[in-house]
Amino acid sequence: MLKRRLRSLAKRLEIRFAPGRRSRFLPGVPGRVHTNDLMLFDSSRESIENYLRAARSAVDIVAEALAEVGRSFDDVTSCLDFGCGHGRVLRLLQQKVAAQRITACDLDEEGVRFCAAEFGVRPMLSSWDIGRIPLTTYDLIWSGSVFTHLDAASCDHLLQRMGQSLLPGGLMVFSMHGEFSLANLEHLYGGEHAAEAATIRREVAEQGISFRHYAANWGDFAGTYGMTWHRKEYLQERAAALTDGALRLAFFRPQGWDHHHDVIAFEKVEVVA
Numbered sequence: 001m002l003k004r005r006l007r008s009l010a011k012r013l014e015i016r017f018a019p020g021r022r023s024r025f026l027p028g029v030p031g032r033v034h035t036n037d038l039m040l041f042d043s044s045r046e047s048i049e050n051y052l053r054a055a056r057s058a059v060d061i062v063a064e065a066l067a068e069v070g071r072s073f074d075d076v077t078s079c080l081d082f083g084c085g086h087g088r089v090l091r092l093l094q095q096k097v098a099a100q101r102i103t104a105c106d107l108d109e110e111g112v113r114f115c116a117a118e119f120g121v122r123p124m125l126s127s128w129d130i131g132r133i134p135l136t137t138y139d140l141i142w143s144g145s146v147f148t149h150l151d152a153a154s155c156d157h158l159l160q161r162m163g164q165s166l167l168p169g170g171l172m173v174f175s176m177h178g179e180f181s182l183a184n185l186e187h188l189y190g191g192e193h194a195a196e197a198a199t200i201r202r203e204v205a206e207q208g209i210s211f212r213h214y215a216a217n218w219g220d221f222a223g224t225y226g227m228t229w230h231r232k233e234y235l236q237e238r239a240a241a242l243t244d245g246a247l248r249l250a251f252f253r254p255q256g257w258d259h260h261h262d263v264i265a266f267e268k269v270e271v272v273a
């Protein structure tokens with residue numbers, strides 16, 4: 001018992017005062033990579049290449065979405081990486097947007113503090129309770145592989161909160177599991193959803209969303225986190241309904257992120273009464 005308490009205290013002290021202690025440089029990767037970065041499978045050359053390819057692909061697709069609304073990274077004044085993890089994408093994002101203009105937000109305090117220490121971005125600790133996330137205002141929000149894990153109510157709440165925190169003309173870009181993921185349920189994700197593939201596809205076709213919570217408990221809001229598939233039109237309808245029409249679909253690219261996740265973007269527009 002005492003040993004466990006001491007270990008947990010040591011971990012908390014390390015996260016706060018030495019967040020980069022368990023990190024190292026890897027060939028070709030800008031900045032150090034934390035040993036707890038779950039997005040890096042292992043330190044083999046192939047895994048490093050996969051890690052970098054996903055990071056580059058994210059930044060490229062955000063640039064494309066910005067271009068679609070006549071913008072570029074150069075005019076971003078305030079950027080949020082929502083669900084930044086340990087900074088896989090953020091390490092390249094901060095080469096495009098000045099670090100002091102980027103907020104790194106995650107539930108994982110170690111990830112947030114590591115990103116702040118390693119890249120000089122602003123840290124924001126998130127909450128399982130979406131209403132309590134201390135969002136401010138942004139003109140670019142990127143969220144990679146977060147909506148892909150939330151149940152319908154959480155997706156709604158997050159869409160609404162992000163819509164509220166976008167500045168006029170701001171863009172939110174996020175990834176979703178769409179047709180490619182649905183068509184490959186038998187092979188992807190270790191085949192975990194193979195048996196239910198037909199049901200999941202039917203739910204997406206009929207309701208626009210399908211959610212399967214993870215078997216293990218995840219955080220305080222167990223049951224709201226798992227695997228989620230969406231239809232683009234569903235998200236488009238929800239985004240408009242939840243913001244009185246202030247979120248306009250601006251960009252959609254099937255398999256736009258690393259040939260896997262679809263990428264969808266909404267622009268905050270002025271609603272004329």
Ligand SMILES: C[S@@+](CC[C@H](N)C(=O)[O-])C[C@H]1O[C@@H](n2cnc3c(N)ncnc32)[C@H](O)[C@@H]1O
Binds near residue numbers: 082085086111145
């Ligand atoms: C699959 S990981 C992707 C990490 C990162 N975006 C990347 O591509 O490397 C999903 C991340 O979303 C974070 N996340 C989930 N729910 C969140 C919430 N309510 N607020 C902030 N981050 C959240 C998780 O902690 C995790 O780091």
